[in-house]
Every structure is written in C-alpha cells, then in structure tokens.
Amino acid sequence: MKLHQLRTFVAVAEHRSIRAAARALFVSQPAVTRTIRELEHDLDILLLRRSVEGVELTEAGAALQVRARLLLQDIRRTREELAFMKEGRGGQVSAAVTSTIGLTVLPDALESFMRRMPEARISLTEDAPPIALEKLRNGTLDFIVTNTLADDLPAEFVQHPLFVMQLMIVARAGHPARGARSLRELQGQRWVVPSLNRMPFHRLFTSHELEPPAAILGCESFGIAIHLASKMDLLMLASTPAYEPELRPRNLEPLKLKEGLPTVEVSVVTLRNARLTPATKCFVECLGAVPLPNGLSRSAAAEPGRASSI
CATH class of the missing domain: 3.40.190.10 (Periplasmic binding protein-like II)
Incomplete structure (x- = not known):
C-alpha cells in the first residue's frame, strides 16, 4: 500500500463518489479509478462497488476506511511533531468542546495558545459526545472537552479531569x-x-x-x-x-x-495511549491554566502539571 493510494481511497469512501473524490483531490476521474484498481490489486480484494447512488464500500472497504483514516492522521501528526522539533513552529489542533467551555474559558485559552504557537492551525467543533467520540476514534479530532462520561466511556478512550462545574x-x-x-x-x-x-x-x-x-x-x-x-x-x-x-x-x-x-466534572478525552502533537499538548495546557469564572473550579483529580503529561 502506498500513501497516495490510501488518500485516494479515503476520499472516495468519504464522498461515496469517484467524481467528487477527484474534485477534492484535484485530479482526474481516470486517475482516481486507476489508483483504486492498483490498491485493490495490491491487496487482492475488492474494496468498492459502483451503484446507481455512486460508490458502495464492500466489507473489506469499510474495514480499510477506518484503518486508513487513522493511519493518515497518525502520519500527519508524526510529520507535525518532527517538523516542530526541527523548526519549533507550526502544527494543527482539531478539537470538540462543550458550549459552556466555549463561552467561558476557551477565549482566554485561545489567546494564550496563539501567543505561544502563532502559526498553528486550529479547528473547533461543538458536537454531542457520541458524535465527538466517533470523530476521535477515526482520527478526525485530537481530543474533546466534555462532561466526564464515567462508566459510559468505552475502554479505547481515557479522560483527564480538568474542571468541576x-x-x-x-x-x-x-x-x-x-x-x-x-x-x-x-x-x-x-x-x-x-x-x-x-x-x-x-x-x-x-x-x-x-x-x-x-x-x-x-x-x-x-x-x-x-x-x-x-x-x-x-x-x-x-x-x-x-x-x-x-x-x-x-x-x-x-x-x-x-x-x-x-x-459535573469536565474532562479532556483522548484515545488511550495516544501521543499528542506539541500543538495539541500546548492547547490542553492552555485550557488547564486559564482563570476560572464563577461556578467553575479545578478538579481535585487534576494534578499540577497533569495537562503536560497527557
């Protein structure tokens, strides 16, 4: 498997269309079709089926979509970390936050983060926990900030307490x-x-x-x-x-x-054993260090310096 093959396959899987994937990748439709066929040949298994609605994933294709998306995100994060080690700048953060965090501590955290990493790119969403966890699972998000989910949290995730609300x-x-x-x-x-x-x-x-x-x-x-x-x-x-x-x-x-x-306790949730990029780790540190408004206090489980060890 080659990286360009995985990128092309993920684009087709997400768009469910050869034409839409070609537009998103700025390549021709024949180029997309050729790349998918090469990938299927290399793996010796059918990944896609054409239908009147567009493209459907086979069982193998659905399995590869999950793995490929995570792999591409891990490669992106690895490159960011190595680039930061070399140049000391750049990076990208993708996170989902609750409305309360967005209305209270987020502005101060963002100001602090932008001072420390002015060239980093930031993408924020406000998703319900089930949606945010799925995005965390497939690599779309680096972390989420949400009410502590207690026994409802699947074992593949871990939460790091920040605040009590x-x-x-x-x-x-x-x-x-x-x-x-x-x-x-x-x-x-x-x-x-x-x-x-x-x-x-x-x-x-x-x-x-x-x-x-x-x-x-x-x-x-x-x-x-x-x-x-x-x-x-x-x-x-x-x-x-x-x-x-x-x-x-x-x-x-x-x-x-x-x-x-x-x-309710508010926590940062990440994939278990995930290695955060320098930009993501910096953002979490900024969240944990901001002044707190009335009704929000530090969690007793949030040890000093804990954010830096996530």
Whole structure:
C-alpha cells in the first residue's frame, strides 16, 4: 500500500463518489479509478462497488476506511511533531468542546495558545459526545472537552479531569414554576434538554429518588435551547458559568430549590495511549491554566502539571 493510494481511497469512501473524490483531490476521474484498481490489486480484494447512488464500500472497504483514516492522521501528526522539533513552529489542533467551555474559558485559552504557537492551525467543533467520540476514534479530532462520561466511556478512550462545574435550573420570567422550591414540584413541567446526553438530567431526579420528567424537548443546540427557554414555558438544566454571558441577558433566572444541585466534572478525552502533537499538548495546557469564572473550579483529580503529561 502506498500513501497516495490510501488518500485516494479515503476520499472516495468519504464522498461515496469517484467524481467528487477527484474534485477534492484535484485530479482526474481516470486517475482516481486507476489508483483504486492498483490498491485493490495490491491487496487482492475488492474494496468498492459502483451503484446507481455512486460508490458502495464492500466489507473489506469499510474495514480499510477506518484503518486508513487513522493511519493518515497518525502520519500527519508524526510529520507535525518532527517538523516542530526541527523548526519549533507550526502544527494543527482539531478539537470538540462543550458550549459552556466555549463561552467561558476557551477565549482566554485561545489567546494564550496563539501567543505561544502563532502559526498553528486550529479547528473547533461543538458536537454531542457520541458524535465527538466517533470523530476521535477515526482520527478526525485530537481530543474533546466534555462532561466526564464515567462508566459510559468505552475502554479505547481515557479522560483527564480538568474542571468541576456547578449546575442550575433556569426559567424565564413569568414561568409558572418560577416560585418552585423543590424538585418534586418540577416533575410535571416541560423541559428542554440535550437529545444525546441526558444522563445529568436523569441523575438530578433519580439521586433524590424522583422519577425524571416525561415532558422533554430534545435539543442539541445550546443557543436554540436558550432561545426556546426564554420564549416558552420550558425549564432548562444549565451550568452556572454560562449564567452571566448567556442566561441572564435572556432573562433566564435560577430557581431557588431546597435540594442542592449536583456538579459535573469536565474532562479532556483522548484515545488511550495516544501521543499528542506539541500543538495539541500546548492547547490542553492552555485550557488547564486559564482563570476560572464563577461556578467553575479545578478538579481535585487534576494534578499540577497533569495537562503536560497527557
């Protein structure tokens, strides 16, 4: 197998089209077809089938796509690390972060990172944990910053605690439950919660031996969830650090409940045994060193200098 063959195959597999892959690679369609045939000949196995919808992967092709994508990303990271050793600059960071991190510590972390590595390229996304973990698995992302996933985290990943985040329940002015003083009073209310990660919401109630509310509107967009909660009679479980920049300006106020609300831990998640590039390691260090807003504190599990050892 040659690198250009793997790059061509991954492009075809991702686009599901010879024509689209050729455009993405800036080569001709015959060149793409020839390269795929050479790869199939070298491996002595069929990787692709043409169909009316475009191109379909065979079982072998699907297996190779996963391996090839990881291999290409590892080669890219290896080149970056060696180039940094030689020249002391450059690099690339691809990460997914939660909305709360994006609204609070991320700007300061980015400023610090850009001062230390001004020529590095940065790509940030806001993905739900299942989507972000899949991108981490296939090499698209270097790491993710998300709520600690506890027992839900597959063994191929490892998480490094950074922060502890206080939670609050917010409601708009005029919401019928604004005067509620207990979680039991909120069981019959309507809520807007993340579609793909409802564990903190469920545990909020089950930890007090209460049945979680059934009237739930799933929404993965933090911005849309805030807008809906500010316009409708929807309760929202949110993080305290997001109150000043995002919730208070939308007239969303915390409920004063007799039960203490839980905290959630925020961690950096990487592939187990992954070797981070200098740029990625620097970015993680910057995240762990920024001043923290109200409602966010250092995790007790985050040892001094821990970020540099990830």
